[in-house]
Amino acid sequence: MNALMLLIPLALFLGGLALAFFLYTLRSRQYDDLDGAASRILFDDERPRR
C-alpha cells in the first residue's frame, strides 16, 4: 500500500510529462510534413546562416 502511494503519483507524473510533450510537438506543427521529415534526416549539411 505504501509503495502504491509513491508509485501511482510517479506513474501519473511521467505519463503527464509525455502527454505534455506530445501536445507540444503537435502545437509546434511537427506532424504537418511527415513525408518531408522522413528525408530531412538525410540532409547532412546545415545551410550556411547569414
Next chain:
Amino acid sequence: MRGLGLDAVYARMTAAAGTLRPQGPPAFAAAPLARDLGNGAHELELMVSGLTCGACVWLLEQALGNEPDVTRARANLSSRRLTLRWRGPAGRADEFVRLIARLGFRPAPWSPACLRAEEDAEQRELVRALGIAGFGAMNVMLVSVAVWAGSDMGEATRALMHWLAMLFALPTVLVAGMPFYKGAWRGLRAGRPTMDLAVSLGVLLTTAMSVSETLRNADYTWFDGATALLALLLVGRVLDRAARRRARQAAAGLLALQEGTVTRLEADGAARPVPPEAVAAGERILVAAGETVRLDGVLEGEEEAVLDLAATTGESLPRHCPPGEAVPAGGVNLGQPFTLRVTAAAKDGSLAATARLLERAEGARGRTVALADRAAGLYVPVVHAVSLATFLGWWLLGGVTWQAALVPAVAALIITCPCGLAIAVPAVQVVAAGALFRRGVLLASPDALERLAQADHAVLDKTGTLTEGRPELLPGGAAAADDLALAASLAAASRHPLARALRRACPDAPAATGVREHPGLGLERDGVRLGSARFLGLGPDAADGAASGAADPALTLWLARPGHAPVAFRFADRLPADTAAVVARLGALGLESELLSGDGAPAVRAVAEASGIRDWRAAAGPEDKAARIAALVALGRRPLMVGDGVNDAAALALAHVSVAPDGATDLAQTAADIVLRGGRLAALPGAIALARRARRLARQNLGFSLVYNLVAVPVAVAGLATPPIAAAVMASSSLIVILNALRAGHADAEAMP
C-alpha cells in the same frame, strides 16, 4: 547552379522523378503575392508542383537559401508548400519564381484552396484527441490490470483502483470523445443516425455504467474498455483523414496550377498583371512568348501568331493564326508576343464552358457508396438491437436489477465495437495509397482506390496518352552528323515542337546566336535556313526527290546552307516501347481496351495495331467521347478512362474512374481521379492490381470482424464476458486487422509480372 554541390542531387532527382524538364517562363506575376512583414522583409508562399522527393526539398531549400538576403526557405513535401522569406523589395519574388522554374519545378500561387486542404484543423483536433485517449487508456489499463491480476487484493485497495481509473477515464472520455460527440450531434440535427452516434452511445453508456459500478463497489469496472475503444477508433479516424487529406491536397495543387495572371494593356499604355477574372470583354491583353492564353480573344496587330493548341483541340502541330483570327483560351504561344482583344470575360469563355460541362458530368456520376459505410449501415442497427435485447432480457426475464442487467448489455456493445470497421478499411487504404504514391500514382479523389478496383473496361485517348504527344526525330535520315549539329544549334532559338525535337536529338550542340525566326516558316542565320520546304523555296518535286519515300510534309524540316543540297529531317509521334505490354497486362486483368481519339482514322489505326488494341474509334470530338463513355456506363460497364486533353475532360468526369498523366492539361487533371506521375501508362496495370488487392484485404478484414463478433456476442450476451476478455478481444482483433492491412503494400509480386 553549379557550386552548390548539386550534381549528386540531380542524379538522384533524375532517378526519382524521371527527366528534368526545363519549363517555360512563369505564367504568373509573383511580386503582388508577396506579403510585407515590415522592416523591408517579405514573405511569399508558393505551391511547388513536381516536388516529389526528399532530394527535391533539399535542392529547393539549398538553391533558394543560397540566394542573397533569403532568411528562410522551407518546403513541405506533403503539401508541396514553399515558404520563402527575404529582406528586400517585393519585386524579387519574380526572380525566385524564375529560379524555381529553372530548377525544373512548376511554381504556382498558394491559393486559398491549397490552404483549406492543408490547414486541416479537424485533423489536428483528431491527433490531439488520439494523444489524450492513448494517454488515458494506458493509465486506466495500468490500474485495471492491477485489479484483474490482484485476486488477493483487499476491498479498500480495489475501490481505490476503481476510483483512480474513474479519475483518468472521465476527463479522457469527455475530451477525446469530442470529435465523435460533435459528429453525432451534427448527424442528429440533420435527422440521420451516424456511425458517430453509435460510437458516442457506446462510450458514454459504458462510462456511465462503470461509474455506477464504482459507486456500488462492484468487482469490475469497464473504464478501460471505453478509453481503449476511443483510442482505437481515433486511430482509424486519423488514418482515414490522412488519406483524404492527401487526395484533397493533390486536387488543390492541380487547381492552383490553373491560376495565374494575365497582362492587361491599360488605356495609358501600361501593362499590368491582373487576375483573368478582372479582364472584361473588349479589353486588350498581352500574351508573352511561351505563355498560356487564358482568355478567348481576337488576334490584333500585323503579325501572325503561332499557337500550340494541343491542349484544347488535340492537334499535335502548332496552328498559325493570321491577324483577326479568333484564338481560343488554353493555347500556348510558341512564337512572338502578341496582343489579343478579349472577346469573352473569363466566366463566359470557352474554358469556363468546359468547366461547367465538367461539373454537370461530376454531378451526374453517382457517388459510389464506400465499402465501410455500407457495412456500417448494416452493422450498427444490429449491434444496438442485440444490446438492447440483452438488457431487457436480463432485466425483465432474468430477474436481476437494472444495474446488473446493464453490464452484459454494455459488454455486448463494447465487444462488438466497430474497430474492425473503423480501422480495417482506412488502414488498407492508407497502406495502398502510400504504395501507389511511391510508384508515381497519385489518388486525387478519396474513393478513387475503390473505383479503380471495380474498373472492367479501359478507354484510352491516343495523343499524349498512348503516344508521347510530341514529335521525335526519326533516325536514319539523309542528314549527316554535322548537319544535325548545325540544325540543332539553330533550333535552340525556337519553341516549335519540331525544333525542340531537334534539340532533344542533339542536346550538346551549342545554341547559335543571331537567329531570326520567321513565324510559321522557319529559322535563318547567315544564309543557313531551317524550316519548311516552302520556306527554303523547294518545290514539291524537289522535296519528294530528297526525302526518301512519302513523308508527311508537316512533319519534315529542311536544312539548307550555301553550297550544299538541302537535307531533310523527318519526325513522328512515337509510341513508347512498352505500350503493347501495358495493353496486354490490362487485358490479363480483365480490362478490354479501346482507343478513342480525335485524330484521323489512318493515324489511329496505326497506333491501335501497334499497341494491340482491336477496338478503335477515330475523329471523336469531346461530345463523342463523353457519349461513348455514357453508352458504356449504360451497358453496365465500369469504364476506366485515360485522357489528357481539355477535349477529354467531360469523358473523364463521366467515366467510372479516370486517369490523367501528369503532363496533361490542368482541366483534365482536375477531372481525373488518379494522376500518373511521369506520365507513363506502365504504372496503371500495377495500380489496378494493387487496388483490387486492397479491396480484397478490406473485405477480408470486414469478414474477420464479423466472425469475431459471431463468437464474442453470445459470450457477452450470456453475461460471461469480463473486462479482461473484452480488452483482449478488442486489442487482438484490431491488431490482426492492422497487420492484414499492411499486406496491401506488398502487391508487387503479382502486380508486376
